[in-house]
Amino acid sequence: MSWLDVLFLLGLAAAYLLYRADVARRAGRESSQAVYERQERSAMPAMIAGGRLILSETYHRTEVPRRFGARFDQVFMGTDGLLYPVDTKRRGRRAVYGYDQIELSVQAAVLRHGRVPGADAPVAPCGWIRLVCQGTVRYERVELLGDEELANLHARYFAVVRGQVKxxxxxxxxxxxxxxxxxxxxxxxxxxxxxxxxxx
Known part of the structure; x- marks a missing residue:
């Protein structure tokens, strides 16, 4: 066997070892993603844990009941066939605020009235705040406001901004x-x- 044949075989062996290392690296990454997915799903309410993700990190708008825009963190199709908006908040203490309810409610209005691809199912009467606090994840249920309540809040907001009401x-x-x-x-x-x- 000539030295060229030896070099060729060594090169072939090195290429094979690099290929195997790449396969192992990808398998490790995929398994860590699978572990993350499993951990995240175990923290979710059963209604959405058994459902499927419809939207993630997208922006959509509607003109009804008013001109609203919403950036969705996630929207799940629940096991009951309803759409559930989920919004992530990172906070130093475990708390859900009134503006969280308004934010999720606007997202629900956009899902109901906007042209949102894949969101052709009824919207649930509640959404979820995915609260990340001190390294732990907890899902907090939030009842959603209806179109009339959102329209009233919209009108009041602009009346306050214009100085018409205090x-x-x-x-x-x-x-x-x-x-x-x-x-x-x-x-x-x-x-x-x-x-x-x-x-x-």
Whole structure:
């Protein structure tokens, strides 16, 4: 056997070893993805854990009941044939807020009235907040607002922005501190000021 034949065989063996290493690496990655999927599904409510993912990380709009746009984290077709919006929140404490309900409700309105590919089933009366808190995942059920309630909130929001009505403010000053209209909202400024005094 010539030295060229030896080099050829060594090259062939090296290529085979690289191929096997690549196959093993991919198998390891796929198994870790499968483990993640299994862990995530075990944390989900049974209704969506046994269902299928319809939408993930997409944006859609509707004109009904008002002009709304929604960025969906995930939408599942539940085992009951209904669509469930799921929104992920990462927080330092385990809490679900009123604006979480509004956000999920807008997503539901877009699913009901918008042209959303694959979302041709009825929307459930509830959605889920996927709460990531201190490294653990928990799904919190949230009842969804209807079209009339969303239309009323929409009208009130713009009436507050235009100064036609006064804001009633949230129950805690945290939401006011993050509000982009705080500089021109007397109610919000009063709530933030009183909240700061309570903390001090």
């Amino acid at each position: 804001a009633c403010g949230p129950s805690t000053p945290g939401a006011c501190r993050k509000c982009p209209y705080l500089s021109r909202c007397e109610t919000g400024q009063r709530i933030v000021a009183s909240g700061q005094r309570r903390v001090a």
